[in-house]
Amino acid sequence: MALAEVKEVAEHVAEKHGDSGGSWIIHHILDSDTFFGLFPLPDYLTNHVMFMLIASVLLIFALSRAASSYKKSFVPTGFTNLIEIFIVFIRDEVVKPTIGKGYEKFLPFLLTIFFFILTVNFLGLIPNGSTATGNIAVTSGLALISFFMIQAAGIKKNGLLGYFKGLIPHGIPAFVLPVMIVVELLGLLTKPFALAIRLFANMTAGHVIILSLIGLIFILKTVLVSPVSVGFALFIYLLEILVAFIQAYIFTILSSLFIGMAVHQEH
Amino acid sequence: MFYKTLLLLSESGTGPQSWLLDVNPGVLLWTIIIFTFLLLILKKVAWKPILSALDEREKFIRESIQKAEDAQKQAEDMLKANQERLAQAEEEAQKIIEQGREYAEKVKEQILSESKDEARKMISEAQIIIERKNQESFAKLKTEIADIAVGAAEKIIRAELSAEKQKALVDSYIKELNQN
Numbered sequence: 001m002a003l004a005e006v007k008e009v010a011e012h013v014a015e016k017h018g019d020s021g022g023s024w025i026i027h028h029i030l031d032s033d034t035f036f037g038l039f040p041l042p043d044y045l046t047n048h049v050m051f052m053l054i055a056s057v058l059l060i061f062a063l064s065r066a067a068s069s070y071k072k073s074f075v076p077t078g079f080t081n082l083i084e085i086f087i088v089f090i091r092d093e094v095v096k097p098t099i100g101k102g103y104e105k106f107l108p109f110l111l112t113i114f115f116f117i118l119t120v121n122f123l124g125l126i127p128n129g130s131t132a133t134g135n136i137a138v139t140s141g142l143a144l145i146s147f148f149m150i151q152a153a154g155i156k157k158n159g160l161l162g163y164f165k166g167l168i169p170h171g172i173p174a175f176v177l178p179v180m181i182v183v184e185l186l187g188l189l190t191k192p193f194a195l196a197i198r199l200f201a202n203m204t205a206g207h208v209i210i211l212s213l214i215g216l217i218f219i220l221k222t223v224l225v226s227p228v229s230v231g232f233a234l235f236i237y238l239l240e241i242l243v244a245f246i247q248a249y250i251f252t253i254l255s256s257l258f259i260g261m262a263v264h265q266e267h
Numbered sequence: 268m269f270y271k272t273l274l275l276l277s278e279s280g281t282g283p284q285s286w287l288l289d290v291n292p293g294v295l296l297w298t299i300i301i302f303t304f305l306l307l308i309l310k311k312v313a314w315k316p317i318l319s320a321l322d323e324r325e326k327f328i329r330e331s332i333q334k335a336e337d338a339q340k341q342a343e344d345m346l347k348a349n350q351e352r353l354a355q356a357e358e359e360a361q362k363i364i365e366q367g368r369e370y371a372e373k374v375k376e377q378i379l380s381e382s383k384d385e386a387r388k389m390i391s392e393a394q395i396i397i398e399r400k401n402q403e404s405f406a407k408l409k410t411e412i413a414d415i416a417v418g419a420a421e422k423i424i425r426a427e428l429s430a431e432k433q434k435a436l437v438d439s440y441i442k443e444l445n446q447n
Contacts, residue, residue, distance in 0.1 A: 030284040031294060044277045049297045056305045063313035070320035074327065087317060108314040112306045132298075135284070137291045141298025204287065 010218040025211040029204055031135050037128055048132040055119040055132075063115070090114050094253045099260040102157075106259050109149055113142065114252040121203060121244035125237070133247070134203040136196065143196035146255045150191070154262030166265030191258050195251060202247045206240040209233075272296060 031048045034040050041050065066083040069076070076084045095103045095110055117133055124131025132138045154163040167184045168177070213233040217226050279293020428436070 067313045067316040108310040137294035138298045141295045
């Protein structure tokens with residue numbers, strides 16, 4: 001009976017997507033105009049924008065609650081404790097060592113980007129949810145903000161001319177200068193590009209693997225492969241929880257590192 | 268430009284992604300707008316109070332530790348001073364005892380020598396007295412013996428010497444005188 005149903009689903013999917021290959025997997029990862037796959041959205045919204053908005057509301061609610069608990073007592077309890085672990089970690093292990101003196105100014109931005117990416121990553125792990133950070137437009141937006149933050153920090157600290165002069169290494173012969181200018185400008189642009197691609201690819205990859213593993217049942221048209229599929233999918237799902245943390249951390253530490261490099265150009 | 272931005276945003280849902288690497292400019296703009304607002308709101312609502320609370324708490328902890336360290340140092344200093352004072356007091360007590368012993372020894376010596384002298388003096392005085400008493404009693408004895416001898420001689424002479432004999436004796440005596 002189960003076998004017949006699996007065959008039916010496989011035929012239905014093949015009919016709907018035109019082929020039995022991988023296009024349905026991509027369809028599940030792509031942005032769509034229905035929220036949660038259920039509610040149609042107006043023209044100006046997409047599923048991923050909705051998830052970002054939900055993440056923002058959740059963050060504002062949760063973090064303001066944590067903030068107000070400090071007014072009552074210096075001793076953090078429960079949820080505040082959890083939030084504080086991340087804040088202190090970002091401050092002491094990420095921002096302080098990479099930016100050094102004057103790191104306080106960039107702390108709000110880096111904390112926001114960490115918590116935003118983390119929350120969006122986790123919302124994507126909700127069944128039937130969608131990972132906004134698996135959308136290249138979203139990661140490009142975040143990388144663009146990071147790029148402007150980096151340049152603004154460098155220009156504010158060293159002056160417009162001083163900053164761009166500082167990008168080129170000292171003591172190089174004049175004839176390589178044209179090459180160096182091109183290389184350094186490219187280097188400036190590669191950093192946010194890498195940030196965007198890294199986050200997008202990592203968040204997409206996990207989902208593709210999970211969907212492929214589940215799809216194996218329908219591609220092979222046998223229910224017998226389902227224990228293997230579900231087992232591996234569960235493993236990848238747990239791995240994705242880890243990846244959600246790691247990617248938020250990496251985006252934050254790299255942004256912080258680039259800001260530090262822009263601010264302290266002597267190194 | 269503002270109009271263009273609005274247009275992009277309003278159309279972001281109309282062109283759903285058809286391939287993974289499609290960059291939907293509307294979604295990109297949405298991301299930037301959402302993130303900017305989130306940053307501004309969180310900065311005011313969360314980061315400022317939380318970070319200042321953390322700083323304050325760290326300051327409080329640092330100060331508390333400093334205070335505790337100071338108090339411990341003070342206590343240690345006090346203990347040291349007390350011990351020093353105790354040692355000093357003990358030394359002083361030892362000195363006083365030593366002095367007392369020395370003094371007692373001296374007094375003992377003095378009393379002993381004084382009493383020896385006294386005894387010697389008393390002995391010599393007693394000897395003198397004994398000597399004098401001896402002499403006195405000897406002198407008395409001498410006179411008494413002489414008296415007894417005279418008495419006895421008298422008695423003997425009285426018994427032996429009759430009237431004629433006395434006469435003869437006086438005569439012989441006178442004779443002798445005459446011869447000279």
